[in-house]
Each structure stands twice: as structure tokens, then as C-alpha cells.
Amino acid sequence: MTDVLAATTTSTAHVDAHAASDHIATPLTDARSQLAEAVSLLGYADGLHQMLATPRRELSVAVPLRMDSGESRLYLGYRVQHNFSRGPAKGGLRYAPNVNLDEVRALAMWMTWKCALLDVPYGGAKGGLAIDPREHSTAELERVTRRYTSEILPIIGPERDIPAPDIGTDEQTMAWMMDTYSVNSGYTVPGIVTGKPISLGGSQGRASATSRGVTHIALAALRHVGLDPARSTAAVQGFGKVGADAARFLSEAGVRVTAVSDQYGAVVNTAGLDIEALSDHVRATGSVIGFAGGEPLDGADLLTQDVDLLVPAAVEGVLHDGNAGDVQAAVIVEGANGPTTPAADRILRERGVLVVPDILANAGGVIVSYFEWVQANQAYWWRADEVESRLEERMLSAWQHVLGYARARDLSLRTAATALAVERVAEAHRLRGLYP
Numbered sequence: 001m002t003d004v005l006a007a008t009t010t011s012t013a014h015v016d017a018h019a020a021s022d023h024i025a026t027p028l029t030d031a032r033s034q035l036a037e038a039v040s041l042l043g044y045a046d047g048l049h050q051m052l053a054t055p056r057r058e059l060s061v062a063v064p065l066r067m068d069s070g071e072s073r074l075y076l077g078y079r080v081q082h083n084f085s086r087g088p089a090k091g092g093l094r095y096a097p098n099v100n101l102d103e104v105r106a107l108a109m110w111m112t113w114k115c116a117l118l119d120v121p122y123g124g125a126k127g128g129l130a131i132d133p134r135e136h137s138t139a140e141l142e143r144v145t146r147r148y149t150s151e152i153l154p155i156i157g158p159e160r161d162i163p164a165p166d167i168g169t170d171e172q173t174m175a176w177m178m179d180t181y182s183v184n185s186g187y188t189v190p191g192i193v194t195g196k197p198i199s200l201g202g203s204q205g206r207a208s209a210t211s212r213g214v215t216h217i218a219l220a221a222l223r224h225v226g227l228d229p230a231r232s233t234a235a236v237q238g239f240g241k242v243g244a245d246a247a248r249f250l251s252e253a254g255v256r257v258t259a260v261s262d263q264y265g266a267v268v269n270t271a272g273l274d275i276e277a278l279s280d281h282v283r284a285t286g287s288v289i290g291f292a293g294g295e296p297l298d299g300a301d302l303l304t305q306d307v308d309l310l311v312p313a314a315v316e317g318v319l320h321d322g323n324a325g326d327v328q329a330a331v332i333v334e335g336a337n338g339p340t341t342p343a344a345d346r347i348l349r350e351r352g353v354l355v356v357p358d359i360l361a362n363a364g365g366v367i368v369s370y371f372e373w374v375q376a377n378q379a380y381w382w383r384a385d386e387v388e389s390r391l392e393e394r395m396l397s398a399w400q401h402v403l404g405y406a407r408a409r410d411l412s413l414r415t416a417a418t419a420l421a422v423e424r425v426a427e428a429h430r431l432r433g434l435y436p
């Protein structure tokens with residue numbers, strides 16, 4: 001049998017659950033390492049492990065773009081459908097210059113576990129386009145989005161695979177995707193994407209859902225370790241769709257947010273940042289840099305600030321064996337997907353830092369995406385307070401479930417969450433007869 005666990009496009013290294021360090025870590029090796037640990041705990045055979053580790057379908061596309069200048073460019077794009085055993089594939093679309101197939105494979109696998117853990121009836125998928133959206137006009141982004149959508153059209157659909165926003169994409173991107181798909185179908189198909197504008201059938205509360213979920217979990221986790229949120233401090237890495245609203249909601253809940261960062265650097269104010277004023281500054285300048293209500297800070301130093309809570313809400317692999325020993329926070333709540341490598345996880349656990357894993361902490365987005373899909377399919381929309389109370393109920397019940405499973409078996413929250421999710425996906429395979 002081919003060892004699919006070792007086959008990657010950018011790395012041939014097979015990393016098991018006990019990899020010694022981060023020297024060869026990538027998001028895909030991290031995701032596979034986490035799966036391997038769950039599989040070993042659950043005692044599954046190699047064949048089932050390989051099925052769970054391998055995307056069911058992958059599409060690589062070359063996407064031409066006519067620039068406003070008349071010049072032509074070509075961008076590489078991907079859509080990876082990791083699993084469909086519990087329902088249609090579901091997951092975001094990322095626009096970033098360093099996107100590659102292995103990264104999208106990892107993100108798609110994490111989507112499968114996230115949907116299973118939160119018990120939303122989806123499998124996992126992710127898309128990516130290796131483009132820097134900041135370098136393009138709105139017209140260029142519209143053209144490249146429409147062309148990317150046309151290229152992946154044969155494998156997406158409201159019953160097959162439903163994209164949503166991720167890094168570098170937003171509700172406008174989703175509106176163009178929905179329109180391209182609908183024009184091709186001959187009628188409007190609002191269920192093809194989630195994270196759409198509300199006026200096009202989007203859901204109340206989707207834009208801020210990931211951040212609300214992160215906040216519910218962060219407050220619960222702080223209380224769990226005996227900290228009063230109203231007397232706690234936090235640092236947030238990333239000030240985009242997830243990070244900015246997480247900082248705002250935390251601050252509204254009484255947490256003193258003392259440091260935030262973006263890809264250009266960080267700002268700190270130990271008395272607490274004024275998040276609303278900072279958001280105005282970012283809207284006006286495009287970065288947290290230069291905010292008058294704080295002092296400049298090196299972006300890397302944000303992760304080791306003397307705070308109670310750290311929310312990485314940017315990219316993968318930022319907490320690694322080179323800095324995990326210096327983290328001062330008591331609690332890490334992963335707003336981003338894959339911010340902590342397995343080596344960092346081990347160091348943090350040894351040091352008694354509570355890490356709430358991505359597949360639980362940032363699941364608010366896909367939960368409200370599910371609500372949006374349900375609403376769009378029924379053409380019946382819910383009030384914002386209904387969306388938010390259902391989101392909170394699902395997040396806190398998953399938190400209790402993961403916590404109970406972890407405590408009963410003396411596991412980290414990540415291993416517990418992954419094992420719970422993997423068990424549900426494996427059970428679906430077994431019941432459908434895909435695997436004994």
C-alpha cells in the first residue's frame with residue numbers, strides 16, 4: 001500500500017505524534033501529527049488512519065488575471081475536500097501569497113475535525129489562491145475571484161462543498177462567488193457560499209461569529225483556570241476579521257487588551273488599548289502601526305507579553321519550539337487555524353499553559369455558516385439574538401464536552417478535541433460501510 005501519510009508536495013517527511021522538534025514542521029505535518037496522536041489513542045488500524053489522513057478530492061487550478069494595466073498574470077489556486085462522510089464539504093477560501101497545496105490540505109483536514117466536533121453536518125474543505133489581495137484593485141479581485149470560482153465550479157455546490165471567507169477574503173468575495181455560480185446555474189443559489197452580505201441572504205452575526213465564539217471560549221477558559229476575566233489581561237495576534245472583533249468583544253467583557261499586532265508589527269499599552277480608537281486608526285491607515293494610544297512593539301514579542309490570555313488570530317505555526325518556553329500567558333485560545341506546532345504544544349503543556357485548540361476555539365464561524373446555509377436553503381432568516389444565543393449554546397456545550405473528555409483521560413484539550421472529532425468521522429465511515 002502506498003504510504004499516503006508520507007506523500008506531500010512540499011515535504012516528504014513523515015512526522016509521527018512524537019516528532020522531536022519543529023525543524024521540518026509545516027501545517028500539514030502538524031495536522032497529521034495531531035491526527036496520528038488521536039488515532040493512536042483510539043487504537044485505529046493503519047487503513048482507517050490512512051483514509052482519515054488523506055483528502056478525498058483535490059483540485060489545482062491555474063487562474064489567469066487580466067490586470068487593469070492590460071498585463072496578464074497567472075495565479076495558482078486549490079480546493080481540497082478532505083472528507084464528506086458526515087455531509088457536504090465546508091471551509092473557507094484564503095487569498096495569501098504563500099498559499100500552497102499542503103497548507104490547504106492541512107486546513108481542510110482541520111475543517112473536518114471542527115465540523116465533527118461541533119456536530120454540524122459537514123465534512124471539511126478549504127480553498128486557496130496564491131495571491132496578495134493588497135496588491136490588487138477591487139476590479140482585479142473581482143475578475144480573479146470569478147475565474148477561480150469558474151475553475152472550481154465542477155466540484156462545489158450547496159450539497160457538495162460550500163466555501164466561506166478566510167484570510168484575505170470577505171463578504172464581497174463571497175458575493176462574487178455566489179453570482180458566478182448562480183449565473184452558471186441559471187438561477188440564484190444562495191446556499192453555495194456562506195459569509196455573504198446580509199442583503200444577499202447572509203446571516204445576522206456571521207461576520208463576527210468566529211470572534212464571538214473565541215470570546216465565549218476565552219472567558220470560560222479564564223474562569224476554568226481560576227482567573228476573573230474582569231481582572232485579566234490579553235494580547236491578540238492579528239487584527240483582521242477574527243482578531244479585531246475578538247479584541248473588541250474581550251474588551252467589552254472587561255478583559256484589558258494590552259497588545260495587538262498585524263503583519264507589520266504590534267502596539268502595546270499596559271493600561272489597556274482603546275479598541276474602538278485602534279479600529280478607526282486601522283481603517284484609516286491599514287495597520288495598527290502608528291496608533292497614538294499605544295507604544296510600538298516588535299510583532300514577535302506580542303506572543304511573549306506578560307498577559308493572562310493570548311489569542312493568536314493570524315496564521316499557522318507562530319507558537320513553536322523556539323518561543324513556547326517564553327510564553328507568559330496562562331491560557332491560549334486559538335483564533336487562528338494551526339497557530340501552535342506539536343512541539344510547542346508539548347512545551348506549553350509541560351509548563352501548565354492551557355491551550356484551547358483551533359477546532360474548538362474558532363468554530364463559531366462555521367457554526368454560523370451552518371446557520372446561514374440552513375436559513376438560505378429555507379429562505380427564512382433568524383434574528384441576530386437568535387443566532388447569537390444558538391452560537392453561544394453550541395460553543396459552551398462543546399467546551400464542556402471536550403473538557404470532560406480531557407479530564408477523564410488526562411489528555412490535552414487538543415488531543416481530546418481531535419479524538420472526539422475523529423471518532424465521529426470514523427463512525428460515519430463505519431456506518432456508511434466505507435470502512436469496517
Ligand SMILES: NC(=O)C1=CN([C@@H]2O[C@H](COP(=O)(O)OP(=O)(O)OC[C@H]3O[C@@H](n4cnc5c(N)ncnc54)[C@H](OP(=O)(O)O)[C@@H]3O)[C@@H](O)[C@H]2O)C=CC1
Pocket residue numbers: 165166167168169210237238239240241242243261262263264286287299313314315316335336337362363365366
Ligand atoms: N474568518 C473566519 O471566519 C475564520 C478564520 N479563521 C482563522 O483565523 C485566522 C485569521 O483569519 P481572518 O481574521 O479571517 O483573516 P484576515 O485576513 O481578516 O486577517 C488576518 C490578520 O492576520 C494578520 N497577520 C498576517 N500575518 C501575520 C503575522 N505574521 N503576524 C501578525 N499578524 C499577521 C493580518 O495582518 P494585516 O492586517 O497587516 O494583513 C491580519 O490582521 C486564520 O488562521 C483563519 O484561518 C478560523 C475560523 C474562521
Ligand SMILES: O=C(O)CCC(=O)C(=O)O
Pocket residue numbers: 090091092093111114162163164165166194195337362363365366367369
Ligand atoms: O465558515 C466556514 O464555512 C468555514 C470557516 C473557516 O474556514 C474555518 O473555520 O477555518
